[in-house]
Amino acid sequence: MNIQTANTLFDEGILTAMYKAGLINTKVFTYREIYLWVNAHVQTRGITKNQAVLEAEIKFDKDERTIWRAMNCFTA
Numbered sequence: 001m002n003i004q005t006a007n008t009l010f011d012e013g014i015l016t017a018m019y020k021a022g023l024i025n026t027k028v029f030t031y032r033e034i035y036l037w038v039n040a041h042v043q044t045r046g047i048t049k050n051q052a053v054l055e056a057e058i059k060f061d062k063d064e065r066t067i068w069r070a071m072n073c074f075t076a
Contacts, residue, residue: 003074006032031070034060038071 009015010032018024037059038052045052053067060067 001074003032003035006074030060031073034062034067034070035074038067 006015006028015024015028019026019029034056038049038056041047041052041055042049047055049071053064053071056062056067057064
């Protein structure tokens with residue numbers, strides 16, 4: 001899924017409606033938040049994506065592989 005599409009669906013409330021209907025689970029919201037957080041830190045702080053992933057691992061209390069899975073879930 002493209003991140004712009006996901007953001008549009010989120011902003012319009014469609015993702016939330018799909019969650020309430022039981023069509024998707026909370027993983028979509030978590031992965032989106034992780035993706036946005038990592039990209040924001042790469043852009044604003046000028047760190048590498050690898051370093052941002054390692055920091056996200058601590059912040060989100062998730063395994064490094066999960067962070068990479070979230071990053072790969074969305075394409076730019």
